[in-house]
Amino acid sequence: MKFFDRLLAIDRRIIFLFVIIAVTLPLFSKATLHIEVSPMVKAVYDAVDNLPPGSKVLVSFDYDPASAPELQPMALSFFRHCFSKDLKVVIIGLWPQGPVQANIALEDVFRDPEIKAKNLKYGVDYVNLGYMAGNEVVIQSMGSNIHTTFPADYTGNRTSELPLMKGIKNFDNIDFIYNLSAGYPGTMEWVQFAVDRFQAKLGAGNTAVQAPGMYPYIPEQLVGVLGGMKGGAEYEIIAKRPARAVSYMLSQGVSHAVIIFFIIIGNLAFFVTRGKKKTS
Amino acid sequence: MSTSIGVWIAAFLTLGIMSFLYKDNPIYKFCEAVFVGVSAGYWFVVEFFNVFLPKVYDNVGIAVNVLLVQGRVDWFHWSYLLGGILGVLMLLRLVPKIGWISRWPLAVVVGTTAGLWLINYLVSNAMRQIQSTIIPLYVAGDLNATIGSIILVVGTFCGLIYFFFSKEHKGAFGGAAKIGIWFIMITFGASFGYTVMSRMSLLIARMDFLVGTWLGLIR
Amino acid sequence: MRIFRTLRLENKRINYILVFLLFIFSLFILTPALAQVDKSVTTLWEDTLPPSPPAEVKAKDTPNDAGGSITITWTKSLDDSTGRNNVIGYEILRSTSVDGEFELVGNTTAGAQQFMDTDTKDKVEYFYKIKAVTQVLSSVSLPSQPAISTQQWFNTDRINILIAVLIISFSILYFIRRARAGKKLYVRKIAGLEAVSDAVGRATEMGKKIFFVPGIQDMNNMMTIAGITILGKVAQLTAQYETRLEVPTSRSMVMVSCRETVKEAYTNVGRPDAYNDDMVYYLTDDQFGFSAAVAGLFVREKPATIFLQGHFFAESLILAETGNSIGAIQIAGTAALAQLPFFVAACDYTLIGEEFFAASAYLSEDPKLLGSIKGQDVGKFIFLLAILIGVILITAGIYDLSKFFAT
């Protein structure tokens, strides 16, 4: 039984080795896995899908490149969905790096021939108002006037001169808010300020860590939440546009299997050694 | 294999940080030092351009302009000068003799935090959560929803009992607190399980960079 | 020709069938064209008639605001979702005199019955008209009665919150007073806090350092402030035991505040000589830059005890697992919901949510602070009672108490 004792106190670097193999090897495979669409993701998808063409959607990019693996795929499929439904998109960021991530996402989406064919114009079909310091206070002051909160857009154009922004004064003129968040400020602040104070309609994409914390707000304060890369993959599936998140799912699956395998082994060893201690 | 020098630097730094998993070593120490220096510098530049310039310099500029051109005192914009003065008071810490003045801006910040957090958490964390917990236990014809509601109410109720500090956890009260801690444990387990995926995605993207972008082994 | 005649003469029925087939055939060919015509005919017809105008336009000052806003309500046009159902939206028109020039101030989609004009000057009378709009035509309602926007001194929507603030604050204040008067209060044991002095003692015995990380957020966060308060108590212990303490911080203001706190703690126990500013230092504002540096420090300095008290994000597990790998005793405390599971998994003790905020009072053993904990419990009791009664009433279908908690 010495084997199990040793197993219980296994050097964690051996676990690390298994993890890295489990993540890397599947990257070479082309196989895809079945993905179930959860009701939370469907709720967000439906909320966007049911907006009439021309509706105005506000997207807040509240994350940095560190969380991009989880949130960038969501940004891509959301943009694609909005543009294919002819919705107007207003981008802001409460994290300094957020609007940069938005631009990277837009560049990717415009490579899609279907979206390219729509010949979308900056200022008319979408705008990027950039980053504003002040966290939740920015949301609060957007509630009274977006033009004074963001006097100029990302490149320095005056907000009031952008055709799309002419019809948008505050949250009353926004039909749906989508928040991509990796922490503070993020979805919690959008709930507290945009929803609780100004009755806006909010959907969110969160890192898988943040997402469970948002469950208590659903459905009264929050339509639904996409959790992590899996949430992004589900959105790609329901929108019938499988992309990057779907392709990473095999690595996800295998690495999970490895962790679960270790948990089972750990418990097995634990019970065997405990049983032995009891008998002796 | 990539021909971009940037990608090679990025790959070196990626491997350097990862080497920490094996053990602490000079390459990790080097990457760590670069990280501390570069990130401190990054935030220094960002604070200057994103906070100091727009909030202090621009606003005070407007206030001065209004005063000179229209001869009017624009209280709103002048108030940012006060913020700037608080900031300067903070820097007085560099002068040991009058360093204690820096407690004033600190006091303003802490007072603001206490006032705002008291209201915001009471509203969003307490009031609204209680509102969502007051639900009918019995949903006609839907066994699933009925069980769900009962669990929701009982779990919230017992969980709160666990947090009672001034009453000993004994008897029925202690029993409820015990059920409460079970719910809290389930909550932690579930959130942990939910998170594993998130962490794996980060590593997947990193390995994709090393194997794909840098070494060019996957298409 | 001949064949037709013979057909007609000989079999009338076949003739009918032929005509019918011809009719179907022509329909088949003509339908798309007809459809085009049909559409234009109907739209032409619809657009010759304007929609029925909205009615009962009312304007009043938007309540509970800082002025500058008037709320307008109306009843829908009869051709909105009913009737010809061709209304696509409404335009809101405004004027400062009833027979003056009305200007457009906003528009809504079909189905709307309310609009908030947020661009009014206080103390000015405004009149409103609502215009129902179809693709081509429109019709305007009668003007509303005049309305004036004003600022209010009290937000009546928030009266329930005011009551809640008052009840909880008063129960806390009441028990602080009672405690000050010398009334003994019972407080249950909290494992993580019981362990604090042992953890400091262990480091002393081993002759190793203690690390205290007050989270990665700034002074605009109550968790940081609560963490710093706990630091004050820990620093008193390290001063008494003559244990080396290190406090790496991720924010400059936190560094300033921690220095004040630690210095004060050392002075209080009569060891100001043992304090120096370098015990508390700043690394970087960056979340992961900070964690990289602190993880490195843990591995190199091998502290016996680590306190992680404050607001943490993802780095929680990097720090806690690194701390675990060097065999340090770790006491964590936070109210960051997402990070609690990791602390519970990787640390020896974790102060969960409210326990973390109660810690400073608990450690200080100051009766006034303990009184505030009793006051918190009264708040909890009221909330529990509200949930219990509310659930019973709503299940029995008598009354919906949750309305009181709506914000």
Added chain:
Amino acid sequence: MRREVPLIITGIVGITLIISYFIPHTPFNLLQDLFTDWYQIVAAFAIILGILNLLRISLDKVYKKKKGWFFGLVVVLSFFFIVIPGFFFSGGRGFQNPGTPFFWIYFYIYIPLMSTMFALLAFFVASASYRAFRARNKEATMLLLAAFFVMLGRVPIGYYLSSWLPESYQLATVADWIMNFPQTAGQRAIMIGIALGIVSSSLRVILGLERAYIGGE
């Protein structure tokens, strides 16, 4: 004087901000934004204190040739390596636009470091769950079971393992159920507790009962 004045300031500012929540009238409606902006400004000034401290400690190491002095030098050099291009060669306020030297450093040095440090969590999650998820007692078993089911339900293996079951018994459904009911219940209890803890701590701060953050005489 050194201690009382700050405590009075904290009390007045705190109470004013609480009251302002209930008063829509100017100037109360502007206070929250104003004070939060002030915090931002103070923090932007304060960062200078932190930077000077970091540079001083690092240079001190180099000057006194302390252990690890070389890495102290690296910290100082890399600080200036990003600050100088950021302030002087990246087009002022557009410093973060793609194409500037600042952006290059950001993209090829800062991002890889940040994402890799973050990615280390994948390993730590694995080792922590191996150690923590053991059925030692009732509480630990609850933790283990909830984690196990949610983990399985969230990934495709869960689907393959349970796709033969009726939908309401499949692992994905079970995971969602755990998240929606017991998990939400536990979260709510913790959230309400936190709210009370924050109300109480804030009051203690406003009343000056909790004043460690400000220091002594």
